Amino acid sequence: VHRQNAKWIPSSCVSLPSQGAGGWSPLVTDREPWLQLDLRDRMEVTAVATQGRYDSSDWVSSYLLLYSDTGRAWKQYRHEDGRFAGNVNSEAVVQHKLSHSVRTRFLRFIPLDWNPSGWLGLRVEVYGCSYKSDVADFDGRSSLLYRFNQKSMSTVKDVISLRFKSRQAEGVLLHGEGQRGDYITLELHRAKLALYLNLGEKFSSSRVAVTLGSLLDDQHWHSVLIERFNRQVNLTVDSHTQHFRTKGEGDSLEVDYELSFGGIPLPGKPGTFLRKNFHGCIENLYYNGINIIDLAKRRKPQIYSVGNVTFSCSEPQLVACTFLSSSSSFLSLPAAASAMGGFSVRFQFRTWNPDGLLLSTRLNPEPQRLELQISNSRLRLTLHTSGQQKSEVSTGEAAVNDGLWHSVNLDTRNLHISLTLDNEPASTIELWEQLESRGSFYFGAIYEPSCEAYKLTGSSSGYYSIDPDGSGPLGPTQVYCNMTEERVWTVVTHNSTAPVRVRGSSPQKPHVTKFNYSASAEQLRAVITGSEQCQQEVVYSCRKSRLFNTRGEPAD
Incomplete structure (x- = not known):
């Protein structure tokens, strides 16, 4: 891949030079061109900027941005309607500050539109800074135990943060329990994150989990933050937060002896675990300000390693293929x-x-x-x-x-x-x-994130299932994708498309019509948030009546 004029710039730099010959331009025969950057190491990317090819009629007017740790499994950066606005000439710089930074080694720019009177051309600059990462790799039969200095640890406030990636839908990330009946367990279950937390309720007949996220077994990094003060808890997965009040009668979490990460070892039986272990990578694991993985790497006595835990993230041998259209991809x-x-x-x-x-x-x-x-x-x-x-x-x-x-x-x-x-x-x-x-x-299996993905593969208008919030907690919903030349319309249907006859409506007793949409209110919000423009049409048809009761105007 041609990487001419593609640079990595630290966050202190604010612009890229407008002088200098060259730029990237693919062959005219290349039907699916893209420009890929290798930053040589994982970096925290905060902004990107583009120009056209120097002194030419070649520029890109819109593009997609993908990122990857490996250069094999890619994820699209979610930006407004999915696409980034590019250039209108070859020399002006167009910069986009990312609403949330990404930690990645590889970036891929996929042109969508370009100068119709010329061809596509790019000069690219990337802004950001180095990214410190302490990583542990768990093989599904291993765990790390953080042992307290005293018999038990009692806290009224906890902050636990980590990032993980996995291809397994099940696995324990964190566990601790005490003789009083307290416990905390964080685990993947059916590709969602489940948090079990109890403060002193001894006679509970069943454990109830707070769940968040979906499709978290996609081999991409996901961030987790648990914040607890007394019985008030915030659980955040990626950009989604759930607030809840934990079960139990106490305000403190009392855990005996140790916290385990990656699995729940069975006491007295090394290598035996009570639940399915986590299989994947965890990075920057902090428990109340303590860097657990850093302690493990330095072989500190507070950390005991069970099984084979390594401190670099191995890449899976299997890589998934994504089929965006049943008619054109196989x-x-x-x-x-x-x-x-x-x-x-x-x-x-x-x-x-x-x-x-x-x-x-x-x-x-x-x-x-x-x-x-x-x-x-x-x-x-x-x-x-x-x-x-x-x-x-x-x-x-x-x-x-x-x-x-x-x-x-x-x-x-x-x-x-x-x-x-x-x-x-x-x-x-x-x-x-x-x-x-x-x-x-x-x-040829099918998995679609949006109507835009269908349009990019040449699919025609029709009904499709989309996942409006990606790795968020919402499930799929069926929509109608209206593919026009200018843009893609995502049409959410409802149950009241036929004319409704209204008789005797007045300000005191207005006529009320309720719409039942094919998507839930949360799914509608997610579709609206990711859309460039939204509209709703209401058709009013009446003889000798005014819609807004405006005085001095004749009725239709």
């Missing part, structure tokens, strides 16, 4: 011959959509083919044989369009087709002859 893999005959396929997927094709392949003997798809939120496998004949099996009653990762195992060996979803019993189709794959396997 993954093709060549079939490999098997000495035993038949074939087996294993993969994971997640989606919000109730319908979509996951896998298809043509088979020998012809003209057979195999299709695995999501239909009405269930997984269905279809073997198409000659003519209109086909055999089908489905999996379980649980919906698979819940945004969580699901494991699929498909095996066509030993004269049967076996389909296994997660830990459910296998569903089978008996065969008369051994099947062989002919050609390639075609994969």
